[in-house]
Amino acid sequence: MVTAYKHEPLTDFTVEENKRAFMGALKKVNRQLGKEYPLLINGQRITSGEVIASYNPARKTELIGTVSAANKELAEQAMQAALSAFSFWKNWSPEARAHVLLKAAAIIRRRKHEFSAYLVKEAGKPWKEADADTAEAIDFLEYYARQMLCLEGGAPVNSREGENNQYGYIPLGVGVVISPFNFPLAIMAGTTVAAIVTGNTVLLKPSNNTPVVAAKFVEVMEEAGLPKGVLNFIPGSGAEIGDYLVDHPKTRFVSFTGSREVGCRIYERAAKVHPGQIWLKRVIAEMGGKDTVVVDEDANLDLAAASIVYSGFGFSGQKCSAGSRAVVHEKIYEQVLERAVKLTKSLTVGSPEEAETYMGPVIDQAAYNKIMSYIEIGKEEGRLVAGGEGNPERGFFIQPTIIADVKEKARIMQEEIFGPVIAFCKAGSVDQLLEIANNTDYGLTGAFISKNRDHIERAKREFHVGNLYINRTCTGAIVGYQPFGGFQMSGTDSKAGGPDYLLLHMQAQTVSETY
Incomplete structure (x- = not known):
């Protein structure tokens, strides 16, 4: 037995x-x-x-x-x-x-x-x-x-x-x-x-x-x-x-x-x-992955903002499941963005030995250099609304960063950064939300935030990822509860x-x- x-x-x-x-x-x-x-x-x-x-x-x-x-x-x-x-x-x-x-x-x-x-x-x-x-x-x-x-x-x-x-x-x-x-x-x-x-x-x-x-x-x-x-x-x-x-x-x-x-x-x-x-x-x-938190037009705004921020910035974004893309319906885009920026600015960045620290360093100098270079790319591709700064003097610290108004095919929307950087992109319909969600080479995790049952069922059918999460973050799979692995260039x-x-x-x- x-x-x-x-x-x-x-x-x-x-x-x-x-x-x-x-x-x-x-x-x-x-x-x-x-x-x-x-x-x-x-x-x-x-x-x-x-x-x-x-x-x-x-x-x-x-x-x-x-x-x-x-x-x-x-x-x-x-x-x-x-x-x-x-x-x-x-x-x-x-x-x-x-x-x-x-x-x-x-x-x-x-x-x-x-x-x-x-x-x-x-x-x-x-x-x-x-x-x-x-x-x-x-x-x-x-x-x-x-x-x-x-x-x-x-x-x-x-x-x-x-x-x-x-x-x-x-x-x-x-x-x-x-x-x-x-x-x-x-x-x-x-x-x-x-x-x-x-x-x-x-x-x-x-x-x-x-x-x-x-x-x-x-x-x-x-x-x-x-x-x-x-x-x-x-x-x-x-x-x-x-x-x-x-x-x-x-x-x-x-x-x-x-x-x-x-x-x-x-x-x-x-x-x-x-x-x-x-x-x-x-x-x-x-x-790895290039994972998306999709926010439908009737989503709970606070849940949407929290799902985006905590999916993207947990362990400084150094997770293959990290939500590095937020695709938000245009009707609530500015409201979700505002809440996400406010929440991001409340996060404590510092020594991981302190109990109050939410986000510590990235892993090494090479990672720091790569992430900072992507932030510079992001500034050209969108609007910097949070973070954007790093300090490598004592350790490899980078502020949690949000780049808004990014086009769906922009580099920071397509390439895995593996750091605390979230790109915000706007969509005009559920069709476009799902189309953008699926437009990367990867297919590891995704989150769909919505109160609309028809749209949720569509996401289950059409959002092509190995781990799809409804109304929660796209990180945090538990052994035996959410078996973990992705499609396409996310692996086998x-x-x-x-x-x-x-x-x-x-x-x-x-x-x-x-x-």
Whole structure:
């Protein structure tokens, strides 16, 4: 019997006890800064001699820690360890593999504020964003453990007289997991354990912006009883070991979350069959979005403004689900814009270590430069009505920015900025609202704000995104509740946190026995 899944609750930081506990976790993590973290290959901790230094994006001279960087030789060593471990890990029962995940979830739950504090320090996440990230990581562990038990018996098929047919699922092999900086615990953990619980072994290459959080997670998986070689921790250069492992003939699948540019590169490279390769590699990719909050003419104006602002500026807009476009009916355009600007100007930007901070920094100098350049483009394409300024002296801070009166084909309406910038565009009818909503290369999330039931039903049919939200923000998918993944250039629509996600890490086998 599979126990019911219930998602991890978020922490209420208005409760003084919770606030004190989180401040204590921040103090604890601050005392641990500057540590060195080795690679983990076949259960052995290896120092490579080359390091990736991780700095606090809110205080850019503060070293969070250093992580050993793998080269091609060490990546090959990790591949051989994973291949060896696969020979026994694939034969572990689903119950035993699921038990490791549930134990890891329990460990992280006990240390929830500590992990969230690392997210504050290394990723620049404000308290609530960090807490949600950690809760989602726990959710992935709990949900995928239970999903594996549901899949254990395979699926029913028909049998005839004198014949028994079985349809089951078996693991693929060695997977390369390449995880992003923006959900450095949740997405990294979710993509990793989905591969592990289904019987595969993993080479984990986390984002070079947030490798310490990943190192801490790998320690938890060890503590939970994961055998050596099943999870190998190999941070390093994407151009060096990333390409090497994607091309490797023994790589069976690649699970990637990141930019469209890198995702397309991986997809193309993985399609090539190399000498010694006896399969077509599977690619699971989530590659970003250009997501729209659509506001119909009879929408609740305050709800519309809040949905736009909180969709666009949560974690400084550094979410693939971020609502970076507001398409508003012309009859209420100015009213919604006015409310959104007022709300935006009320947001607190500053150190994510302060409980009152709504928005912290962007992740690094390259992100800061890119976003500021798009703001300059936006000033040419529309009217700056909020924000528009940045300050990189102490950390990579950018004010939440709204550009109004933007044409539907403008660059800031079409290109993913991945920062705190929202473009406002006007439409004259529900037909035009939906037409503009669908006019990008992406199809990840969208929100439709309306009181009109006919228009809502049209949006359900015509708004072409993987995750459509009615009368709420277009961010904040919960594992097991809103399976997450998008269409078109947003990726392979591999619905993370959904009932069929684990199947992407397995292959179906039919066994037919005649009596």
